[in-house]
Amino acid sequence: MQYNHQEIEENWQKFWAENQTFKASSTSEKPKYYVLDMFPYPSGAGLHVGHPLGYIASDIYARYKRHKGFNVLHPQGYDSFGLPAEQYAIQTGQHPAKTTEANIATYRKQLDKIGFSFDWSTEVRTSNPEYYKWTQWIFIQLFNSWYHKDTDKAEDISTLISIFKKSGNAKVNAVSDEDIAFFSAEEWNAFSTTEKEAILLQYRLTFLSDTEVNWCPxxxxxxxxxxxxxxxxxxxxxxVVRKKMTQWSMRISAYAQRLLDGLETIDWPQPLKDSQTNWIGRSQGAMVSFDVANGTEKVSSEVKLSYKELEALKELRQNLSKAETILWDELKNKKGAAKFRKKYTIGAFLVDYVCLAKNIIVEFSGKEEEAARTEFFAKEGFNVVRFTNEEVIENVLSVVSKINAAIQFPKAIEKGAKKEVALTAKNQYKIAVFTTRPDTIFGVSFMTLAPEHELVSKITTDAQKAAVEKYITATAKRSERDRMADVKTISGVFTGAYAIHPFSGEKVQIWIGDYVLANYGTGAVMAVPCGDQRDYDFAKKFEIPIPNIFEGVDISEEAHTGKDATKIANSDFLSGLKYKKALKLSIFEMEKRGFGYGKINYRLRDAVFSRQRYWGEPFPVYYKDGMPQMIDAKHLPIVLPEVEKYLPTEDGKPPLGNATAWAWDSRAKKVVSNEKLKNKTVYPLELNTMPGWAGSSWYFNRYMDAANTAEFASKEALDYWKEVDLYIGGSEHATGHLLYARFWQKFLFDKGIVPVDEFAKKLINQGMILGTSAFVYKATAFVKEGCGCADEKSNDDVLNKIPTVLVSKNLFSSDDEFETVVKNYLMDKGFLSPLNADIVMIVKTEIHADVSLVNTSDELDVDAFKNHALNAAYKNSEFILEDGVYKVKREVEKMSKSKYNVVNPDAIVAQYGADALRLFEMFLGPLEQAKPWKTSGISGVSSFLKKLWKLYFNEEIFEVSKEKATKEELKVLHKTIKKVQEDIERFSFNTSVSTFMIAVNDLTTLKCNKRAILEPLLVLLSPYAPHISEELWSKLGNKKSISTADFPVFDAKHLVESAKNYPISFNGKMRFTLELSLDLSKEEIEKAVLVHEKTIAQLEGRTPKKVIVVPGKIINIVG
RNA sequence: GCUCAAGUGGCGGAAUUGGUAGACGCGCUGGAUUCAAAAUCCAGUUUUUUCGGAAGUGCGGGUUCGAUUCCCGCCUUGAGUACCA
Structure with a gap:
């Protein structure tokens, strides 16, 4: 009977679906095992053969674990929010939900054909409101939490508030925004609700702030x-450009250290861990503060703004926002003592409007460093009045009347604040730097600030002003990419100012240079040219002294960057110490003297969480008095509203700004029409949506209890399944999904919501499957120029006669030969007159041919190629063949549509079957490695399946014998059990496919048809080739699915041998083998080998110096 | 530049703790079957050879009775990251 894969596979796929064979039980006595694939994004292009690789591996493991008696959870779903669907929606006007739905349907159909054992009853989709309800819920939990460094975990915001109430914020040890103003308990209690909320935002784990973001126009x-x-x-x-915007951010930096520490506890690939470690970028060192010298050179007294700020100011005066214009229209009419100015600088701050005569500043709220501004303005004797954009737009008259009130009844400025500020004002400027080498502080010979550093304009001397400004303008012009690409050019300029070395008291020059990045550390470095190559290069270029503080080290050529072995010299109290001790002592001294402290810096930035897109999770947030408010969890989900178009609004708001019903009625507790915004209790909703990684950062937990409507997942389910035992996916998620998901998991763990703080115990990165592209060689003819005698027209005639010619691969080995071959062909066929042969030039180009047109022997189907839809240009081409066929060149490239090398799994399944596809994908090579796909290879696994099938048949009749298996047959079976089990457990799936082939070859040779062998063999194979295994299993008379069968138990007694075919080597080289009994002692073996005639021949009369005998392994004769 | 990974036949790859290098499969060569093709089956397939052998796992050293495997240096390829103080 013929093996008919189509019928068999269809039947069993139907059987599994109907019987819910792979549904996981949440009330099982069995041990649990959770196997998960990384969340697929259902793209419109569908699957190519590279995609299922990881799914097949995880499916094999899941099926294996079921045979081994585990209760296996093996779910699948879709990360269905995202950019491609939205881009498509913008282009075509189709709702992304619709296209996503269609893509999922295609995806699912393709997956089903491969025979995966997914438990589809737990499917989740991130774009489903029932799912994103809980994504919104987690967002609220993050908003209501802060990170307490003392307990080293996230706590509810209420614990922070109670600390504020009792003792202010001075002693709170929290992860927060930088530059937080201190306040006492009394001050806290006196703050308005809005002020309190603004302060709390600086501590919340998700927070709203103005940040420099990567804006992609x-x-x-x-x-x-x-x-x-x-x-x-x-x-x-x-x-992508840098831009300042108000955005939601996630305080992932709070978890930097724990994210690093957690890597130690999980079994993930080292390269992946390395790239996370790298991304987090921990560096241990010290913060050191250098005073700027009040030098002899005159520092200009007027308050200056940095170049960037001045440029921004010019632009701002001209381009007022809508709200700003409305308010200015009212204020500009005021005359006399109440005259207002717009966009005016007070100190280093740019204020929106100011009335100088009345000392009133009017500002829009939500600016950076609001507390610091207030403090500074108070010091200068100004009262500040703040309004939100919305207040102005909605009712400008009430705003104006408030301003009038402030002019008439100015608030008394607190004396305390004034006094404190006066003290700090006496102090000169300070430059804070972060260094990982505080032990080399005596090697500091200059300092370098980033050109954007705020102090630059304030400390630059008049003499250097022109040079500094010129440099800053030049750097600002260079794009980010230019600066990144050009590392070699050293540039910088002296500011004229000096800093005081905090230990030695010496004056060191302060420079600016663009090798110092504004957004890393403090944007300033203490330069130690003898110990840092960049500082060294800079010092050399500008002839700054390079003091040597290393004992016995030559620094005349380059900096000495090593640290461990070298002793420090010329460094006062640090001299004679090695790195570790000097580091500790230097920090100790800094702390004692009060100008520095030990600090750990991380490169990891807080993650921007807002996206100005439509197709994402809406935030459960509305705005009241400019402050974000969370919607109570019981009113979730806040469902994504319908919009007419998916583009930003005309005034630049995100697409949700197009929604007509996108306001929160705080009384009715529901989303209402924007028209109701006039009501006092109706507020605008957040217009941004969440980023793609929101939904994928916790989905693995949802699978544990996917249908739960009351909770994110029940406690019982979470406690039972705990974490993913095996997670398989691509390495491209190393610093995105995998870092964010770990962050959320740790947060949820802190809040007692999940029982473990790492969500995946073991992770495997499957390698990419590459395509094997096919190329044809195209000949293009040109006419040589410059003869000067012939007229152009006749040359065109020559060219017009020449058709496009494609040359088979092995007909030439050089470009010259190629030209000759083509010319000869053209002349033979009469396309080219021999008279014109010399004026024609032939150039070779390689073009991609669709791989489906090429057979296993690299031969092109010429007719199919000519008629291929994409090859209209070659319809009338001539082909120069070799031995009657056209051979293509093959090359391994990434699988992609543009390279015509994409192989669709559907086609493979139709022709060879899902079992063959599964086996072949595994057979290609190690799971983790990248490897090329070559469809020709599949015939090997296909004939293996046919051979296996044949073992169970006597011609047309299914027939297995009840006879006892022979020793030989049992040996084959048990060798296979042992090897397959070992292979699966170390995820070496390619070698177990070989093992199956060997077993079937051996059993065929032995003509074995014993049930005792063939029945357990099916269980071994079923994780890999489930359809054929189920079919033969049921033909053997089994009523239940093979997935319920126990894995065969290996018995070593079947592998015991009485003799061993020993390899006999001479000086380590194997020369011949000799069969000897395993009962022999070492001495007996040695004797037997030495008297053997081949040994004597090998030795050629020499006496062996030594004979190594490893019983059961090898014999080595030295001599 | 730095970090990591990997280099084995014509190709994908195997060799699990240092113990017979090239399993298994593709492709190729020859044969059987067939009117012919496909399919199937059999034999061969690292290089070299005076047919006894000899050499051989990117290159050069080392450790060892013995190295694809361990150590040192170099070369090549791939991935990540990038003026990170």
Whole structure:
């Protein structure tokens, strides 16, 4: 009977679906095992053969674990929010939900054909409101939490509030924004609700702030650092620029250390751990503060703004926002003592409006460093009045009347604040730096600030002013990419100012240079040229002294960057010490003297969480008095509203700004029409949506209890399944999904919501499957120029006669030979007159041919190629063949549509079957490695399946014998059991496919048809080739699915041998083998070998110096 | 530049603790079957050879009775990251 894969596979796929064979039980006595694939994004292009690789591996493991008696959870779902569907929606006007739904349907159909044992009853989709309800819920939990460094975990915001109430914020040890103003308990209690909320935002784990973000104009949204590759967007490769915007952020930096520590506890690939470690970028060192000298050179007294600020100011005066214009229209009419100015600088701050005569500042709220501004303005004797954009737009008259009130009844400025500020004002400027080498502080010979550093304009002397400004202008012009690409050019300029070395008291020059990055550390470095190559190069270029503080080290050529072995010299109290001790002592001294302290810096930035896109989770947030408010969890989900178009609004708001019903009625507790915004209890809702990683950061927990409507997942389910035991997916998620998901998991763990703080115990990165592209060689003819005698027209005639010619691969070995071959062909066929042969030039180009047109022997189907839809240009081409066929060149490349090398799994399944596809994908090579796909290879596993099938048949009749298995047959079976089990457990799936082949070859040779062998063999094979195994299993008379069968138990007694075919080597080289009994002692073996005639021949009369005998392994004769 | 991973036949790859290098499969060569093709089956397939052998796992050293495997240096390829103080 013929093996008919189509019928068999269809039947069993139907059987599994109908019987819910792979549904996981949550009330099982069995031990649990959770196998998960990384969340797929259902793209419109569908699957190619590279995609199922990881799914097949995880499916094999899941099925194996079921045979081994585990209760296995093996779910699947879709990360269905995201950019591609939205880009498509913008282009076609189709609702992303619709296209997503269609893509999922295609995806599912393709998956089903491969025979995966997914438990589809737990399917989740991130774009489903029942799912994102809980994503919103987690967001609220984050909002209501702060990170307490004392307990080293996230706590409810209420514990922070109670500390504030009792003792203010001076002693709170929390992860927060930088530059937080201190306040006492009394002050806290006196703050207005809005003020309190503004302060709490600085502590919450998700918070709203003005941050420099990566704005991508091409996509119309901001991007996280991990969504940018080489300065352009990961999706679509659009340029990205820096821009300041008010955004939701996630305080992932609070977890930096724990994210590092957690890596120690999980079994993940080292390269992945390395890249997370790298991304987090921990560096241990010290913060040191250098005073700027009040030098002899005159420092200009007027308050200056940095170049950037001045440029921004000019622009701002001209381009007022809508709210600003409305308010200015009212204020500008005021005359006399109440005259207002717009965009005016007070100190280093830019204020929106100021009335100088009445000392009133009017500002829009939500600016950076609001507390610091207030403090500074108070010191200068100004009263500050703040309004939100919305207040002004909605009722400008009430705003104006409040301003009038402030002019008439100025608030008394607190004396305490004034006194404190006066004290600090006496102090000169300080430059804070972070260094990982405080032990080399005596090697500091200058300092370098980033050109953007705020102090630059304030400390630059008049003499250097022109040079500094010129340099800053020049740097500002260079794009981010230019600066990144050009590392070699050393540039900088002296500010004229000096800093005081905190230990030695010496004056060191302060420079600016663009090798110092504004957004890392403090944007300033203490330069130690003898110990840092960049500082060294800088010092050399500008002839700054390079003091040597290393004992016995030559620094005339380059800096000495090593640290461990070298002793410090010329360094006062640090002299003679090695790195470790000097480091500790230097920090100790700094702390004692009060100008520095030990600090650990992380490169990891807080993650921007807002996206100006439509197709994402809406935030459960509305705004009241400019302050974000969470919607109570019981009113979730806040469902994504319908919009007419998916583009930003005309005034630049995100797409949700197009929604007509997007306001929160705080009384009715529901989303209502925007028209009701006039009501006092109706507020605008957040217009941003969440980023793609929101839904994928916790989905693995949802699978444990996917249908739960009351909770994110029940406690019982979470406690039973705990974490993913095996997680398989691509390495591209290393610093995105996998870092964010670990962060959320740790947060949920802190809040007692999940029982473990790492969500995946073991992770495997499957390698990419590459395509084997096919190329044809195309000949293009040109006419040589410059003869000067012939007229152009006749040359055109020559060219017009020449058709496109394609040359088979092995007909030439050089470009010259190629030209000759083509010319000879053209002349033979009469396309080219021999008279014109010399004026024609032939150039070779390689073009991709669709791989489906090429057979296993690299031969092109010429007719199919000519008639291929994409090859209209070659319809009338001539082909130069070799031995009657056209051979193509093959090359391994990434699988992609543009390279015509994409192989669709559906086609493979139709022709060879899902079992063959599964076996072949595994057979290609180690799971973790990248490897090329070559469809020709599949015939090997296909004939294996046919051979296996044959073992169970006597011609047309299914027939297995009840006879006892022979020793030989049992040996084959048990060898296979042992090897397959070992292979699966170390995820070496390719070698177990070989093992099956060997077993079937051996059993065929032995003509074995014993049930005792063939029945357990099916269980071994069933994780790999489940359909054929089920079919033969049921033919053997079994009523239940093979997935319920126990894995065969290995018995070593079947492998016991009485003799061993020993390899006999001479000086380590194997020369011949000799069969000897395993009962022999070492001495007997040695004797037997030495008297053997081949040994004597090998030795050629020499006496062996030594004979190594490893019983059961090898014999080595030295001599 | 730095970090990590990997280099084995014509190709994908195997060799699990240092113990017979090239399993298994593709491709190729020859044969059987067939009117012929496909499919199937059999034999061969690292290089070299005076047919006894000899050499051989990117290159050069080392440790060892014995190294694809361990150590040192170098070369090549791939991935990540990038003026990170």
């Amino acid at each position: 091409g996509l119309g949204t901001v991007l996280a650092n991990d969504e940018i590759v080489n300065g352009v967007s990961e999706r679509g490769s659009h340029p």
